[in-house]
Amino acid sequence: MLFRGMRYATILQPGQVWISPNDRTLRRVIIDVFKSRVLYRMGSEPADAPPNAQSRSEFRRWIAENQAELADQDVEAGQKVSPSAELGKRIRALRQAAGLTQQQLADAVEVSRAAVAFWETGREGSINKHLTALCEALGVGEDTLLNGLAEERIETTLSPDEADLIALYRMLSPSRKLSAQKWLERQTNQHEAGEG
Secondary structure (H helix, E strand, O other), X not given: OOEEEEEXXXXXXXXXXXXXXXXXXXXXXXXXXXXXXXXXXXXXXXXXXXXXXXXXXXXXXXXXXXXXXXXXXXOOOOOOOOHHHHHHHHHHHHHHHOOXXXXXXXXXXXXXHHHHHHHHOOOOOOHHHHHHHHHHHHOOOHHHHHHOOOEEEEEEXXXXXXXXXXXXXXXXXXXXXXXXXXXXXXXXXXXXXXXX
């Protein structure tokens, strides 16, 4: 039996300014986003201060715990990333959040897998004529895809073991959740290193 649920994909991008509505001094500006790390500076730090670093999951946890909202875009912080590269990152993040491979997305949009890889590496190619099909396949609106709205509801199907893991995770204290996330991140990194 499969369980259906909803999850949120928070798309992190350079230049985003996240602020806690409960404490306006809790402000983070994303400088850059990598495969497993987010570089950011606190809102009170000067632009040339050395960046802080956290894993993507730690940064997302900070957003959730502080109920932080995407408040603004710091143009200077996100300057080094081209709009095409940002769009490519969004396509990849949304594809992964939807649980699709590049080939599955390519089949849904009726393009080659190479075209999807081309888009995800920031080379737009013929993306405009496939925009509607791409949005449908990813389950998002055009504004979300093109403008990078921070959250989009993505329907996902959970297997029984995934549903069990989520239920167990929700029973943990915040410190135990952090430990579990770090353990899973280490396992994933070890798995990726073993394959590469």
